[in-house]
Amino acid sequence: MSFLGSLRQKATFIDKIAESFLPSLTRDEKFKLEYRLPDEELIVDDINADLSFVGAHSKLREIQNHRTKEQNVGAYVFSGRLYLTKHFLVFRDAFDKKSCVLLLNLSTIKRVERTPSEANNFSLTLTLYTGSEVLIQLMGLKYKSEQFSAQLKLHLKENIENARKLPQFLNTCYSEFILNKNIMHKTDLIPPKSGLGQQFKYPGNPSMEKEKLKLRLWFDYFKENGENMGIVKNHIFHKLVRVGLPNRIRGEIWELCSGAMYLRYANAGEYQQILEENQGKTSQATDEIEKDLKRSLPEYKAYQTSEGLNRLRNVLTVYSWKNPDVGYCQAMNIVVAGLLIYMTEEQAFWCLYNLCDVYVPGYYSKTMYGTLLDQKVFEYFVEDKIPVLWEHIQKQDIQLSIVSLPWFLSLFFTSMPLEFSFRIMDIFFLNGSRTLFQVSLAILKVNGDALLASEEDGTFIAVLKNYFQTLGDSAYPDSDDPKLRSITKFQQLLVTAFKEFNVITSQIISQQRHKFEKEITLNIETFVKKTQIRQMPKTFYLHSTDLSNIYDIYYQSIETYNISLGKGSSSMNYDVFVQFLGKFCDWCKPCEADNDSRFVEQKNEFLKKLFNYWDTNDSGELTLNNVVAGLDKLKTDDLLIMINNFFNLYDKDGDGELHREEVLALSEGLLFLTEPWRSGRYVDVLTKTAIENEIADRIVEQKAQEEDGDDTIELPNDVEVNEEKYKNEQSERYLKAASNFLQRSIEYARSVDLPSDFNLIELSDDETGGSSESTDAIKKKNLNTLKANAALDPTHPKRLDMATFRMIILADETYELFFSETWRCSTHVNKLIDTDNTRGKALRGMFDGFMADGRKVAKQVRIRVDSVATTRSRGDSILSTDTNATSNTPMAKSLSSSTKEDKFEDIDDFTSEQQEERDDLLGNSWVEMDIDDTMIEPERKQVLSRPPMSNSISKDLIEFEA
Incomplete structure (x- = not known):
C-alpha cells in the first residue's frame, strides 16, 4: 500500500510539473472544465469533508430499514473536498478524484439537517427529492464549517424558484422513468421523448438480450448511486460507459457527461x-x-424523411442564431445528425453547444483553427509513438491530414459504421478530446503492416477504408482459442487505444497545442489575409501594398474580432471607424483642437457623412470592402473626381444641388478637413515651396559672396527659418480660402425663384446702346439681378449645383491644391502607421529633413547656382523677378498639379532624374508611423485520469415498456 501511495504522490508531482508548461487557467476555469459546469458557476466556498451517499432504493437502505437495534450498518465514507457554487454542490474524493464524484444540483435538495455527532464535529444530512441521503461531515475549524453552512443555506434559498421546475424537467429523463416504473410500479407513466432511433430503429443490429442486460446494470447503478441531477460517479460509472451504453439511455448519459443536462435545466424553454x-x-x-441537410448521414433512414430533416434543420438553425459568430460550419450537420438519433432536439442543441465550446473548441469555426491545430498535434504523436510508420509517411510524401482530418472533424461518424462510432462517442463524452487522439493512433497502429506496404495516398486510404468496413469481423479468425476468435477488430481497436496509448493525456495534448498554436495561428492569418485581399473590389488608385496595409490596420482597429479564431464581428461601427481613420489620416488624427466643442461637432458631422457615404448597404456598419472602396476614392489623383466625391457627401437626395443649410454644412466640413494646415501642424506644397526657396536663396547668396571660385556646395549645419511666419501665412491663406468659398457660394448660387436661363449678371458693355430693350426694361432687369444676387438676403432660397461648386473650388489656389494633392497625400495607406502622434512638429521635422537629405538639396542648389551663372553671363539679375509670383487668375490655370508646385524653377529645366529626386523630397515631408501588433494567445484546459476499481453488479430483472 505504501508503494502505491508513493506512486500516487509521484504522479501528482509530475502533473504539477506538466501544468507549469500549460497556458495558465484560473482555479474557477479549471473547476468548470473538469466537471463541465456552466460558465456562471464560480466557486463560492470549499472545505475538506467526509461524505457518504445512501440511495433511496439501495440495498444499504433496505438493510438499515430491517436492522435490529444491536446491528450497526454504515455506508462507505470518502474523504475529499466539498465545493459550493451558485447552483451546485460538488464533492470529489482525495484518493484519485474518481472513486466518488458527486455533482448535486441544489434544486434537488429537499431538506438539510444538522446531525448530532459524538465527536462534536460539524455534520449535515441532505435529503434529496428522491429520498436519497447525503451524509457530510465538515472537517476543519468550526468557524469555517459555520461559514460554509451559512453560504449553503443562502444559495438554497436562492434556488427555490429553480426547484419548482424540477418535476417537469425530470419527466424528460429516462433514468427517472425506469426507476418509477420498476420500483414505484406506476402504471400511468409515459416514456419521455427520445431520439429518432426509437422510431426508425437504432444503427446496427442490437441484441435485445444485450440491451436488457446493459439497461439492468444501469438500473442497479441508479438505485445505489442516484440518477440524473443528483448522481454519484465512481469507477463503476466509468466501466459501464466503456462497455457500451444501452440505446434507450445513451442520450441521457451523453447529456450528463457533457454537462449539457445542466445547461438545459438552467435555460429551460430557451x-x-x-x-x-x-x-x-x-x-x-x-x-x-x-x-x-440531405448530405447528413444519408445512409440512416430517418434522414431520408421530412421528419428527420426537420429536426436536423431546427437544431442547426437555432444554434446559428444562438451563436452567430460561428453560425454554421462544415461537418456540424454530421455531428448533430448523430446526436439526434439518441436525443431530442433540445437535448441535441445543448449537447452541441457544449461540444463546440468545451470538447473541441475551434473545430466548428470559420477558420477551423481547432481542427488544424489538432492535426499538427496528431502528427507529432504519430512521429513520437509510431516512428517507423511516420518515416514511411514522410518518405512516400503521404498527406496524413487528408486521412485523419475527417476522423476528428466528424468524430468518426463518416469513417466507420455508425454502431461503432457511437461506441467511441460514449468514451469521448466521458474522457474528452484525448479519445480522438487515442483511437486515431490505435487505427494506424493496428494497420501498421498494411500501411507500410502502401506507397501513395490512394492505397493508404484504401487500406483504412477496408479496415473500417470489417470492424465487426474477428480479429483472430485463425486462432484455435474460441475466446480469441470471438474478439472483434473493434474490441481490439479499443484495447489498443486505451491500453497502449493511455499515456496520451489531456495535459500532454494541451502542451502540444500550446507549442504549435502560434504556427497554426500565423498560417491561418496569412491564408485569410491573402483570400480576403483577392476578394476585394477592383481598385484604381490603391496598390497591392496599400491593400495589405489597409487590411492590417482595419483588423487591428476591430479589437473584438479574432482573425485566427474566426470569432467576433468583422464589421466596423462608427466609433471604430473614427479610430481607424485617425491612425493614418493627418486630418483625422487626435489633436489639441479636440478640446474645442465646435471643432468636435464639425469633425463628427463630417465623419458621419463619410461613414454613411461608404456604407453602401445601409447596415450601420462598414465591411472591409466598403472601406477599401471608400479609400480608393480618397486616393484618386483626378481633381474633378475628388471634388465631385466631396460634393456628393452633402447631396443627400442626389439631385446634384445643395440647399443653403447643406452649403453651410459643406463649408464646416472644409474647415474641419483643413484644420491641420490652418493650425500649422502640417505644411502644404505652397508653404513648402516658399521654405525651399528661402533656403536655396540663402545658400546661393552665400555662394555668390565667396571669392574663392570653388564650385563645391556645402550645406550649413542648421537652418534658421521663421517658423511662426510661415505658420501664420499658411493659416491666413486657409482662413481666407474658407471665407472666399462661403461668400462665392452664396454669390454664385442659383435662386430658385428665377428661371434657370435667367442671367444673374448683366454682361452688356452699353446699358442703352447695343440693346433693343428700353431703358426702363434694362433698369428693371438689373434691379432684379441685384436683388437675386444679394449675398445676405435670406428671403430667397438658393441652390448650389456641382458645376458651380467646381468653379468656386478652382477659383481658389489653396482649395484647388487641397483637392488635387494635399488631401490625397495626407491619407497614408502605403505603410503601417504608428499609434504615437507627433503634434506641432511638421515644420521643424521638415527642416530636419532638409539637413538629413542634404545630397538632394545640394543638387537643387547646384541647379540654382548654374542658373544664376547663366543669368549673369547674359547680364540679367541674380534671381528672376517673377520667381515667387502667383497668378491672380487661378481659373485660367491648368488643372495639372505639376504646374502648381513649380514656384522657383520651370519644370522643363529639370532632368528626369532630378524631377524624381524632387518628388521624393516633397513626399518625405509627411509624417508616417507604424502600429504595434500584439498577439493574444488562447488558453487550454486540463483533465486528470486514474485507473478504475472493480465492484459487483446485481442481476435483478427490470421491466421494459411496450
Missing part, C-alpha cells in the same frame, strides 16, 4: 423560444444548412 422568434428568417448560415 431553445423553443429561439426557434419561434426566428421562424421564417434567413441568413447565410440558413442557406448553407439547407444545402447540407
